[in-house]
Amino acid sequence: MSFLQNKIEKIDQYLSDxxxxxxxxxxxxxxxxxxxxxxxxxxxxxxxxxxxxxxTGFGFLKNKASFDIQFSMIEFDSSMxxxxxxxxxxxxxxxxxAIGILFATLLGFFFGILRLSSNPLASGLATVYIETLxxxxxLLQIFFWYFTVLRLLPSxxxxxxxxxxxxxxxKGIYIPKFVWTNLNYFLxxxxxxxxxxxxxxKYANNLRERTGKQLPKFSISLGLLILxxxxxxxxxxxxxxxxxxxxxxxxxxxxxxxGVSIIPELIALAFALSLYTSTFIAENVxxxxxxxxxxxxxxxxxxxxxxxxxxxxxxxxxxxxIIIPPTTxxxxxxxxxxxxxxxxxxxxxxxVFAGTALMQTGRAIEIVTITMLTYLSxxxxxxxxxxxxxxxxxxxxx
Amino acid sequence: xxxxxxxRKKFFSSPIDAFLTLSIGYLIYLTIPPLINWTLIDAxxxxxxxxxxxxxxxxxxxxxxxxxxxxxxxxxxxxxxRINLAFSILIISIVVYRFLNPKFKRYLFIFLVLPFPIxxxxxxxxxxxxxxxxxxxxxxxxxxxLVISIFAIIFCFPLGILLAMGRRSNLPVIKYFSIGFIEFWxxxxxxxxxxxxxxxxxxxxxxxxxxxxxxRVIIAITLxxxxxxxxxxxxxxxxxxxxxxxxxKAIGMGYWKSHIFIVxxxxxxxxxxxxxxxxxxxxxxxPLVFVVGLLEILGMVNLAKTNPYWLGMATEGYVFVAFVYWxxxxxxxxxxxxxxxxxxxxN
Amino acid sequence: MGNIxxxxxxxxxxxxxxxxxxxxxxxxxxxxxxxxxPSGSGKSTLIRCINRLEEHQKGEIIVDxxxxxxxxxxxxxxxSEVGMVFQQFNLFPHLSILENCTLAQxxxxxxTKKESETLAMDYLKKVQIExxxxxxxxxxxxxxxxxxxxxxxxxxxxxxxxxxxxxSALDPEMxxxxxxxxxxxxxxxxxxxxVTHEMGFAKxxxxxxxxxxxxxxxxxxxxxxxxxxxENERTKLFLSQIL
Numbered sequence: 001m002s003f004l005q006n007k008i009e010k011i012d013q014y015l016s017d018x019x020x021x022x023x024x025x026x027x028x029x030x031x032x033x034x035x036x037x038x039x040x041x042x043x044x045x046x047x048x049x050x051x052x053x054x055x056t057g058f059g060f061l062k063n064k065a066s067f068d069i070q071f072s073m074i075e076f077d078s079s080m081x082x083x084x085x086x087x088x089x090x091x092x093x094x095x096x097x098a099i100g101i102l103f104a105t106l107l108g109f110f111f112g113i114l115r116l117s118s119n120p121l122a123s124g125l126a127t128v129y130i131e132t133l134x135x136x137x138x139l140l141q142i143f144f145w146y147f148t149v150l151r152l153l154p155s156x157x158x159x160x161x162x163x164x165x166x167x168x169x170x171k172g173i174y175i176p177k178f179v180w181t182n183l184n185y186f187l188x189x190x191x192x193x194x195x196x197x198x199x200x201x202k203y204a205n206n207l208r209e210r211t212g213k214q215l216p217k218f219s220i221s222l223g224l225l226i227l228x229x230x231x232x233x234x235x236x237x238x239x240x241x242x243x244x245x246x247x248x249x250x251x252x253x254x255x256x257x258x259g260v261s262i263i264p265e266l267i268a269l270a271f272a273l274s275l276y277t278s279t280f281i282a283e284n285v286x287x288x289x290x291x292x293x294x295x296x297x298x299x300x301x302x303x304x305x306x307x308x309x310x311x312x313x314x315x316x317x318x319x320x321x322i323i324i325p326p327t328t329x330x331x332x333x334x335x336x337x338x339x340x341x342x343x344x345x346x347x348x349x350x351x352v353f354a355g356t357a358l359m360q361t362g363r364a365i366e367i368v369t370i371t372m373l374t375y376l377s378x379x380x381x382x383x384x385x386x387x388x389x390x391x392x393x394x395x396x397x398x
Numbered sequence: 399x400x401x402x403x404x405x406r407k408k409f410f411s412s413p414i415d416a417f418l419t420l421s422i423g424y425l426i427y428l429t430i431p432p433l434i435n436w437t438l439i440d441a442x443x444x445x446x447x448x449x450x451x452x453x454x455x456x457x458x459x460x461x462x463x464x465x466x467x468x469x470x471x472x473x474x475x476x477x478x479x480r481i482n483l484a485f486s487i488l489i490i491s492i493v494v495y496r497f498l499n500p501k502f503k504r505y506l507f508i509f510l511v512l513p514f515p516i517x518x519x520x521x522x523x524x525x526x527x528x529x530x531x532x533x534x535x536x537x538x539x540x541x542x543x544l545v546i547s548i549f550a551i552i553f554c555f556p557l558g559i560l561l562a563m564g565r566r567s568n569l570p571v572i573k574y575f576s577i578g579f580i581e582f583w584x585x586x587x588x589x590x591x592x593x594x595x596x597x598x599x600x601x602x603x604x605x606x607x608x609x610x611x612x613x614r615v616i617i618a619i620t621l622x623x624x625x626x627x628x629x630x631x632x633x634x635x636x637x638x639x640x641x642x643x644x645x646x647k648a649i650g651m652g653y654w655k656s657h658i659f660i661v662x663x664x665x666x667x668x669x670x671x672x673x674x675x676x677x678x679x680x681x682x683x684x685p686l687v688f689v690v691g692l693l694e695i696l697g698m699v700n701l702a703k704t705n706p707y708w709l710g711m712a713t714e715g716y717v718f719v720a721f722v723y724w725x726x727x728x729x730x731x732x733x734x735x736x737x738x739x740x741x742x743x744x745n
Numbered sequence: 746m747g748n749i750x751x752x753x754x755x756x757x758x759x760x761x762x763x764x765x766x767x768x769x770x771x772x773x774x775x776x777x778x779x780x781x782x783p784s785g786s787g788k789s790t791l792i793r794c795i796n797r798l799e800e801h802q803k804g805e806i807i808v809d810x811x812x813x814x815x816x817x818x819x820x821x822x823x824x825s826e827v828g829m830v831f832q833q834f835n836l837f838p839h840l841s842i843l844e845n846c847t848l849a850q851x852x853x854x855x856x857t858k859k860e861s862e863t864l865a866m867d868y869l870k871k872v873q874i875e876x877x878x879x880x881x882x883x884x885x886x887x888x889x890x891x892x893x894x895x896x897x898x899x900x901x902x903x904x905x906x907x908x909x910x911x912x913s914a915l916d917p918e919m920x921x922x923x924x925x926x927x928x929x930x931x932x933x934x935x936x937x938x939x940v941t942h943e944m945g946f947a948k949x950x951x952x953x954x955x956x957x958x959x960x961x962x963x964x965x966x967x968x969x970x971x972x973x974x975x976e977n978e979r980t981k982l983f984l985s986q987i988l
Contacts, residue, residue, distance in 0.1 A: 012652070027571035034575070041602040048601045119415050120408055121422045135727040136720045137682040140696055144720075147712045209858030212851070298798050299835035299894075303849040303901055304825040313848065317839050336587035342689060354593055364598045368590065376585040 045365060054362050061086070067356055069347045071263045082357050089352035090374065096266060096348065097335040097378075100273035104334060105327075107274060108281025115286055126282070134279040139340055141276055146268035146344045153264070159247075159256075167245055172261040174245035182238040189232030196228060197221045265346035269338065277334045281327050288323035289315060320393050328386035332379050339375075349374060437717075448708055460711040461718045464702045468695055468718070471538015477530060481541050484518040511552055519545075534612040538693040540722065543684045546612075546694070550619045551677055557620065558627025562635055563657060565628065576628070583625035588686050591618050596690035615687055623680050630672035634665030667741050674734030678727050695719055747810075749774045749905060749936055750795060755804035757790060764790050765801065766960040772905075777937045779947040779968075782957035783983060788940045791957070792907045795938070796827045809904060825853065828898030832910040834890045836882035842869065842893045843878040846900045854901070861900070868896040872926045888919030892926055899930075906930065908939040944988060948972065956980045 015022040049056060061083040068078050072088045115126035133141065150170070153160065159169035167174040204215045232238060245256035292315050300310040341348035342355060354371045358364060409419040440455025443462070451457035461468070470478055488510070495506055522545075525531035537545065564576035583591070595618035596611065603609060638661050646656035666673070685696040693701060699715035702708060750772040757765040764787045772778050780788045793799040794806060797813055797820045806813040808823045837845050843865055850861035869875040872892040874885075882890055891911060898906060908927065912920040924946050931937055931950040941947070947954050947968060954971040956964045956979075964971070964980045975981050 023569065027569050030571055030575060044604050045601050048605050051605055117418070118408065118411070119418055122415075122418045125422050125425075132724070135678075135682075135724050135731075137685055137696065137723055139685045140716060140720055140723065143696070143700070143712075144716050148716065151712070208851070212855050212857040212860070214855065293833075293835070295831055295833050295835040296837065299829075299831060299837070302796055302798065302824060302827070302829040303897065304821060304853040305849060306821070309852055313852065314837055318837075339587035339589040340686070342589060350587070350589055350593075354590060358593075358597065364601060368594050368598045372586045372590050372594075375587055375590065376582070379585045 049365075052362070056363075056366065058366055060361050060363055060366070063361075065357070066360070069352060070345075071261075071266065071347055082353075082361070085357060086349065086353050086370070089347060089349035092266075092346070092352075093335075093338055093341075093348040093350075093378075096269050096273065096341065096346065097338045099270045100277065100334050100338065101331050103270070103274035104277035104281055104330070107278035108327075108330075109285050110282075111278060112282035112285025113289070115282065116289060130279045130282050133275055134283075138272060138276045138337055139343055142269060142272040142340055142343060145271045146264065150264040150268055167256055169256075170264070171255070172263045173267065174256045174261050176244050182236055185232060185236040186229070186238045189229055189236075189238075192232075193225060193228040197224050200224065263346070265341070265344050268344060269341055269346050273334055273337060277330050277337075280330045280333075284323050284326045284330070285319075287326075288319035288321075291322045292318050317393070321390075324386065324390045324393065328383060328390075331382050331386065335378050335382060336375060448711070456714050456717070457711060458714060460702070460708055460714050464698075464708075464715075467539060467702065468698050469539045470541050471693055471698060472536040473532060473538065473541065474530070474536070477524070477532055480521050480524075480529070484521060485544075487514070515549060515552060519549075534610050535691070537612065538695075539698045540695045542687075542692060543681070543694040546616055546619060546684050546687065547677075547681045549616045550623055550680055553616075553620045554624040554627050554680070555673075557624035558631055559662065561624060561628035562631035565632055566635060580625045580628050583622050584629070588619075588622055588683055589689055591622050592686055592689050594618065611690060612692065615690060615692060619680070619683070623676060623683075626679070627673070627676050630669050630676055631665065633672065634667075634669035635661065637668050638664045670734055670738050670741070674731060678730050681726060681730070682723065695722065748772060748807075749809050750938070751805075751807040752791075752794075753805045753807075755794065755801045755806060757787075757794065757799065757801045757803075764960050765794070768804070768960075768962060770955070770962060770965075772936060772938055774904075775934050775936055776953065777931050777935075777951050778939070778953045778955060779951040780938065780940045780955045780957060781942060781944070781947070781983070782963075785959075786957040787960045788957045789909050792829075792909060792938055792940055795905075795907060796824050796829055798829075825901060826904045827907060828901055828903035828905070829907045829909065830891070830895050830898055830911050832913050834882070834887070834894045834914070836890055836894055836897070838882050841879050841881055842874070842885070845882070845893065846897045849897075849901055865896070865900050868899045869893070871899075871929070872896045873922075886919060887915045888922045891915065891919075891923045895923075895926055895930070905936045905938065908937065908941065910940050910942070912941065912943060942987060944972075944984075956983060958983070 015025075046056075062081050064078070065080055065082050065085045066078050067085075069076050069085065069088050071092065074088060074091065076084060076088050111126045111129055115123050115130065117123045117126070153168055153170045159167040159174075161167055166176075200220065201217055204217050204220075208214050245261075248255050248257045296314055296318065297310055300314045305313065338348055339350045342351045345351060349371060354367055358367045361367070410416045436455045438455075440453045441458055442451040442453050442455065443458050445451065445459045446463065448457065448460070450459055466475070466478070470481060473481065491506060491510055491514075495503060495510075498506060520526070521529065522537065523532060523534065561576050561580055564572045565580060567573045567576070592615065595614040599614050599618075600609070642660055642664065643656060646660040651659070684694050687694060688697045688700075696719050699712075699719050703710075703712045703715050748771040750770070752768050752770040755765055755768040755770075756763070766787075768787075768791060770791070780791065782788050790799055794801045795808060795813075801813075809826055811819050811823055813819065813823060836842075837848070840848065843862060846865035846868065847858070847861040850856045850864065851858065854861075856864075866875055866878065869878055872895055874889050874892055874896070877885055877889060877893070882893070885893065895911075911927070912923050915923065920943070924943060927937070927939070927946065928950050937950075939946070939951075951968045953965060954968050955962055956971070956975075956977075958979050964975060964977045966974075971980075972984070975984055
């Protein structure tokens with residue numbers, strides 16, 4: 001024992017006397033370690049791959065995919081390339097993540113504020129919601145929504161009908177497809193509408209500063225949103241027809257054609273991701289609002305601001321500083337969690353690319369690398385956007 | 399009169415308040431009685447087959463009949479005593495730990511953390527001393543969940559500490575390696591990591607070597623969670639004032655000694671909630687091992703519900719698993735709160 | 746000329762703790778009242794009841810003829826006539842000093858931006874920090890922040906100003922600048938109710954001094970009388986401790 005201790009002390013002494021060695025040696029050791037591992041893996045990989053007759057390289061991306069994808073935002077069929085399949089998967093991932101982020105934020109703010117209510121029923125409901133959904137595995141929640149709830153939907157022949165043209169059954173929710181004539185005019189008109197609303201709001205703010213007069217900004221904006229597109233439609237003859245989903249029975253299998261289908265997998269995944277992530281956002285929101293000094297609310301109240309004004313002008317701007325960073329984390333988590341789509345066969349990038357494509361081509365290393373790089377990139381994009389928003393919110397104070 | 403006043407103030411103080419109270423009350427009325435009905439009153443608890451469930455409520459017979467499978471996976475029935483043995487020792491040790499002399503506490507802790515898990519693993523696999531070998535593919539259920547979680551927790555914790563210290567190091571190679579390592583594992587979903595472990599990793603090993611799938615999975619999850627753990631611990635290290643490090647340097651402690659004896663104990667105490675959250679998240683992440691074909695408790699339920707004799711039992715199965723998860727997570731967070739309390743008083 | 750503030754038999758409990766015991770208290774227009782006493786005596790709670798930052802459970806409070814109760818319209822009306830300055834300043838950190846002062850003018854009094862800024866600059870000049878108008882609270886010293894807080898309250902043109910230990914959180918060298926502003930304000934005719942330990946200020950400016958202990962008003966007298974002929978033993982003890 002003491003022989004070892006002696007040796008260690010001697011080494012310690014040597015290192016203290018030679019600070020350069022102390023600085024360089026651990027780093028050199030780490031570098032040697034890293035490179036040897038990389039070398040070891042590469043050597044094994046290349047010999048394993050050549051033994052199996054599999055090439056390396058990314059040329060396989062141009063090959064025909066030879067599989068269909070159940071749900072896609074762009075045109076895809078089995079004659080298209082693996083690269084295109086990757087794109088489909090990527091778009092599906094972004095789609096479900098965007099929906100999830102939107103609803104998780106809305107629900108998160110709602111339940112976060114609700115939990116602070118003085119009404120015990122309201123805060124109790126929020127607490128139950130948050131504590132239950134937070135402690136149950138997300139995968140289980142996905143399964144629950146998918147299997148239990150959606151399996152309660154009837155078969156195609158007996159679909160639930162809403163508003164006479166929305167059909168819900170076990171294969172998905174079918175909504176009418178928009179069939180436009182002169183779509184361009186409508187799109188330009190919409191852009192024009194938003195520009196009008198933006199400038200109107202600017203004008204209203206200016207007016208308030210100049211004359212103190214407060215216009216009903218919200219109602220007028222809403223009016224513009226409805227009125228201008230209406231005028232555009234009538235003036236330019238923009239036509240919108242709906243291609244209604246119609247029941248079509250072929251070879252005994254009932255299906256709806258002519259509409260747009262939202263597959264149950266997407267619905268289940270969106271539900272589960274939104275609800276699960278909203279619980280964490282709710283806790284962030286609650287922490288943010290609680291983190292605002294009581295004195296702020298008191299000072300605001302003492303100069304006559306109403307409760308709503310206090311919340312809007314004083315509490316939430318300051319609370320956002322506390323809320324944004326952890327909420328960014330939650331957005332990143334949600335995007336990564338969307339990969340659980342594989343469990344219920346929603347064709348996201350993992351299922352399509354790292355699943356089916358990998359099985360067909362055997363190019364494990366390339367595909368897994370591309371998939372991981374994709375997620376890393378998505379994470380970076382979201383982080384950068386949220387950082388920009390964070391700076392915008394915090395630069396307005398010091 | 400006071401009660402009425404109290405109710406009015408708390409539940410009906412404004413129009414919005416009243417609306418909330420009434421609508422939530424209605425919601426409760428709609429959901430709770432049917433829920434209790436389904437779970438308890440109309441439920442069937444006794445019987446052997448699906449046909450015994452006639453009452454219309456939950457068919458807990460399903461859970462009862464499959465209980466062993468949910469707990470132990472596909473582990474051979476005759477060998478289950480091994481699992482029970484190991485976990486009984488674990489539970490007894492934990493209970494004994496509370497009442498043990500501080501001098502022995504340290505030895506017991508070290509025993510539980512290092513030799514015990516490895517020994518248990520060997521016993522579970524068998525293949526020596528007359529114990530029948532049980533392939534890891536047959537491990538499953540809650541047993542598998544606990545094996546993966548416990549191993550990952552034990553190993554990701556020290557690794558996380560090293561990474562956190564590495565990220566704050568002055569040596570650029572170590573610092574940037576730590577940053578890259580941490581950000582890489584934090585930026586990718588666990589599923590892709592498990593894919594990597596299951597499909598890609600074998601290619602990186604010399605042909606013919608077969609590292610057991612379970613071992614690969616545990617390594618992957620450990621590395622993954624270590625990155626998150628590192629960030630949590632880094633928060634703690636940052637919060638410990640510079641003064642502490644300066645003071646320990648002033649009394650002659652080097653980098654390692656000052657960290658181990660002064661800085662880390664304080665840092666870890668500060669971030670107990672964060673550490674507990676990481677452990678809980680780890681536990682909740684274990685079902686993802688289904689992508690490599692391992693069936694822990696959720697996977698077993700998914701398997702069971704497709705059994706032709708037990709179709710349509712998905713809800714009961716999921717409720718049961720949700721309950722199990724909730725209990726473990728709740729217990730873990732309570733335990734971490736109690737540790738926090740205990741450490742507060744000794745401050 | 747009636748009393749602009751009137752408290753009749755006001756009682757308040759925090760849970761089981763009886764913090765205000767049967768308080769009878771009145772302030773007439775343009776009067777300056779200083780409230781002093783040991784900590785926990787209820788003096789802060791007393792003035793916080795006047796603008797409903799705390800709710801009294803028994804008794805009545807009447808401010809400028811309006812009764813203070815659960816009626817939110819009354820509370821708003823009363824709050825726009827009563828300005829308050831806090832021990833911790835409570836400036837809004839995400840707004841500039843000027844914006845702190847104009848915020849309520851714009852959103853509550855619905856004034857134009859120009860009007861509110863003009864008025865704000867007037868008051869900022871009065872408290873002598875007009876050159877800090879575009880800075881943020883975090884960039885100002887404690888004394889400057891408190892003077893800004895006073896200006897913010899004055900911008901609502903209140904009839905009454907309440908001060909809750911305005912100098913207790915300041916470094917000693919900054920206390921004078923804030924007290925000077927308060928003296929100016931008093932000389933200008935403002936009705937003021939000040940909770941403070943600064944007896945020098947009381948002697949210079951107060952018409953009346955009120956001493957509170959354990960939730961009761963122990964002694965309330967005209968300033969000279971209070972300092973020269975305190976009657977109650979507790980008052981004498983308190984004065985001996987701080988003078």
